[in-house]
Amino acid sequence: MSPKGDFAAVRKDIKALLNQPEYDDGSAGPVLVRLAWHSSGTYDIRTDTGGSNGAGMRYEIEGGDPANAGLQHARVLLEPVKAAHPWITYADLWTLAGKVALEEAGGPEIAWQGGRTDYVDDSKIKEIRGRLPDAAQGSDHLRNIFYRMGFNDQEIVALSGAHTLGRCHGDRSGFEGKWVNNPTRFSNQYFKLLSTLEWEPRTLASGVKQFGYTDEDTETELMMLPSDMALLADKGFEPWVKKYGADKELFFKDFAAVFAKLMELGIKRNERGEVTNLDNEKGGYIS
Ligand code: CCH
Known part of the structure; x- marks a missing residue:
């Protein structure tokens, strides 16, 4: 121990x-x-x-x-x-x-x-x-949700880049599939694919609507959520999608910060880094 x-x-x-x-x-x-x-x-x-x-x-x-x-x-x-x-x-x-x-x-x-x-x-x-956030919704919803947390447009887009990792599961969210080909490797691939591929609306057998892209050569099926596509269609978000797609270093720097x-949301610390809004008697240690 x-x-x-x-x-x-x-x-x-x-x-x-x-x-x-x-x-x-x-x-x-x-x-x-x-x-x-x-x-x-x-x-x-x-x-x-x-x-x-x-x-x-x-x-x-x-x-x-x-x-x-x-x-x-x-x-x-x-x-x-x-x-x-x-x-x-x-x-x-x-x-x-x-x-x-x-x-x-x-x-x-x-x-x-x-x-x-x-x-x-x-x-x-x-x-x-x-x-x-609700993945079926658009940019007004994303702003309502993320502004409530204290984030701005650039930070919303940077955070969304986490969708380079992992996948959607039909039995969890209803959506299906992965955003990028290598979903266990962090990169700016999500932004590159979002802005360069021809995404088509797809309706799953369950009736859930998402976007898809089939690479005929590799027979790879990739997906985007409606909320991902909303980043492309919005004047405030889209420039950041392009910037992060073109500049991996910038994305990594901004992602690390955001x-x-x-x-740290909801955490208050004193000058020594100790949490001051404790919710039980045990806390307060620092790393
Ligand atoms: Fe996300 N995300 N996410 N997401 N998300 C899902 C999966 C992951 C939204 C919806 C979904 C962020 C922002 C949003 C991850 C990280 C982040 C899924 C599929 C939906 C739906 C869940 C399933 O079926 O398992 C929406 C809407 C937003 C709005 O912005 C942010 C921010 C982050 C982190 C910084 C990761 C990672 C996954 C993959 C999980 C897995 O199990 O593979």
Whole structure:
């Protein structure tokens, strides 16, 4: 068992579970990134509620939000890490796992600090459902959701580049498929494909509408969500799609900054980096 605060030991254990030959495209990384994002993306800057503190997804009221369907796989996967390092909070473990997964997938280094606490009950998460984005909607919706978290247009586009990783699962969101050919490798490929391929509207057998592209040569089928396509059709978003597609370094730099900001939503720290809005008696340590 590692001593309290030994985040390097936790990182090592997270790294060790990323390779999952039987799961999806062979890596647990993408679903861990999604867990980190959904644990943070509930933040509301006006009411200062939600965010990465608390690990509210352990409770039905938040974990059972249809937007969080499938994330139990990620949480279950991390249980052995929690068992080996019981001092770490779930809120820290989930966000740290997202950082480690991104870096191990070849992404930029993401600044991360510990100290989050876990809610002791669900009393603070009553109004949390419906705060995550709906992939069937367009740019007005994206702005409503992400401005509420405190992000601007450039940051919304940079964050969307995470869709280079992973895939959609019919039994989770209803959408099907992957955005890029190599969905376990972080890159700016999502932006390149979004702006250069001829995306066609597709209706799945379930009636769900998304966009598709079939590469006849390789017989590869790729997809985009309606919310991804909305980035292309919007004057404020589209220039950033082009910039990130053309400049991987710029995308990596901006993504690292905005993902670090996402992980800190709802966290207040003093000048020593210690979290001051604690939700239980245990927290407050720093990395
Ligand atoms: Fe996302 N995302 N996401 N997404 N997402 C899905 C999967 C992933 C939206 C909808 C969906 C971000 C933003 C948005 C990931 C990271 C981020 C799925 C499929 C839907 C639907 C879920 C399934 O079926 O398993 C919408 C709408 C938005 C609006 O902007 C942001 C921001 C991030 C991170 C920074 C990752 C990674 C996945 C793949 C998960 C996996 O299991 O492979």
